[in-house]
Amino acid sequence: MHVNIVGAGIIGLATAFELSSRGHTVCIIDPSPGQGASHAAAGMLAPAAETVWGQGPLHQMLAASNKSYPDFVNRIQAISGQRPDYLTSSTLVVAAEPADREALHELVELQTSLGLSAQKLLPSQARNLEPALARNIAGAVLCEDDHQIDPRSVVRILLEYFQSDLVLEQCVEVIKDDKNQTTAVLTSSGTRLEAEQTILCTALGTVRGVQPAPVRPVYGDILRIQGPPGPALVTRIIRGIVHRENVYLVPRKDGSLVLGASVREDGNPQVNVGAMYNLLDNARRLVPGISDCSLNEVIARARPATADDRPLIGRIDPGLVISTGYSRHGVLLSPLGSTLTADLTEHLPASAMLKDVDPYRFPTYSSDTLLEQSS
The missing domain is CATH 3.30.9.10 (D-Amino Acid Oxidase, subunit A, domain 2)
Known part of the structure; x- marks a missing residue:
């Protein structure tokens, strides 16, 4: 399967890595790869220290993703020959x-x-x-058990690994067929990039043809x-x-x-x-x-x-998935978020966690609105 991934921050790159590890090909579209929030992030993997009252399911997500970090780092090293700066100091x-x-x-x-x-x-x-x-x-x-990783090292390694799969342009529009299924994206130069699946990891960015995500x-x-x-x-x-x-x-x-x-x-x-x-x-x-x-x-x-600090991971149409809204937890949630997003892209059985990150949990984000925009 060939997948377009719009956005080359740590979430987009981790998702590309996960899908590539599963045997899929990817095209990563971003005019300035790795220069958004990932470039500034400190990289604290701190499910305990980040705990605050009233966050419900987010606690379990942070802890689960933190536990998967050693394997995430080892897998990156195995495919790239370079090890991210991951430190297990407390x-x-x-x-x-x-x-x-x-x-x-x-x-x-x-x-x-x-x-x-x-x-x-x-x-x-x-x-x-x-x-x-x-x-x-x-x-x-x-x-x-609260550790750290340098996000810049992860982004640098994955950008080098996916260098031939990068398109350094802005994605301006998703293209849909007569069944309202995304089949391609259009870049700022007018290039049409077709794919069986498209994933939007655009953080605060918007793309024509897709309802803006409920993020601030x-x-x-x-x-x-x-x-x-x-x-x-x-x-x-x-x-x-x-x-x-x-x-x-x-x-x-x-x-x-x-x-x-x-x-x-x-x-x-x-x-x-x-x-x-x-x-x-x-x-x-x-x-x-x-x-x-x-x-x-x-x-x-x-x-x-997002309003509840949980990310937005969900399917928008049969050819389009969204993965954004990670708030301040993007680095920590990269292993878990990329796995959930890859599972959705492959149409695998839904994880129980997906209900907690469903974009449609917010009333302003509805399939009816999406259909109205595309008509």
């Missing part, structure tokens, strides 16, 4: 003040009820693990800083709560750190100076040594968020 969630500690400890009850690893630590125990932590932190929780842009500002020469400033992911605001530091193998991330819905795609200052101030409250780091990069990207 995550330390740190509270700056007593009120932050209370919020942190309230979550531990939920985390453990979900079968996730979360161990309360005294400030002294946390500093024994990470000596660079501030002496006046109020407490911490150790999440042993949530912007995040992210900094990349370089640690001073010598031993690494921190060896684990440090996630912090400072005055009830979240901040994180993700150490990379080269001694750099990813510092993020703001959450903005102001429609501004540019870096926000106030948000950047706030991130630095909160991170310095937890790890004072970042004042000695140098600045490598500041970047802002929009995440495609």
Whole structure:
């Protein structure tokens, strides 16, 4: 089977990898591969540390995808000869003040009820693990099974592997036959690319002939800083709560750190100076040594968020599947999302999880509207 995949972020590329592994051919269409949210993402694989109240089925999805990550990484290495930067160092969630500690400890009850690893630590125990932590932190929780991957390494490896299958153009329209089944896509140059199946992994992008997905842009500002020469400033992911605001530091193998991330819905795609200052101030409250780091990069990207934070994975017509709306969980959910999407594309029996990511769970996204648009 030949499949068009529109969008070359980590979701589109992971889906191409999954389908290719199953013996299918792919054409990946994107004018700027890997330059969207995947380029900014820190790559925390943190089902425990990311746990928040009221997310229901999402908890199980995050945990299931996290468990499949070692196999996902090994399979990429096996076909490409290159190993993504996957680190199994744990995550330390740190509270700056007593009120932050209370919020942190309230979550531990939920985390453990979900079968996730979360161990309360005294400030002294946390500093024994990470000596660079501030002496006046109020407490911490150790999440042993929360790891990290550098999304840029995954995207780079898969783009190299699929280099001959890339079309560096914008997909502007899906083409349907008289039975309302997608049979091809049209690119910005007017090229018609036919396929038995088409998958839209377009994040916030829209394509003529398909109802826009019920997603909204949530912007995040992210900094990349370089640690001073010598031993690494921190060896684990440090996630912090400072005055009830979240901040994180993700150490990379080269001694750099990813510092993020703001959450903005102001429609501004540019870096926000106030948000950047706030991130630095909160991170310095937890790890004072970042004042000695140098600045490598500041970047802002929009995440495609849904109202319930769960992605949109579903069949739109007999030849068209959608896989988008991963909010801030796109990297973590890549193995699971690509598997579910590939199963749908192959018309395999539906996983029970698909009902939780069905695009039609939102009333504004209906098959009636799709039919009206195509008529």
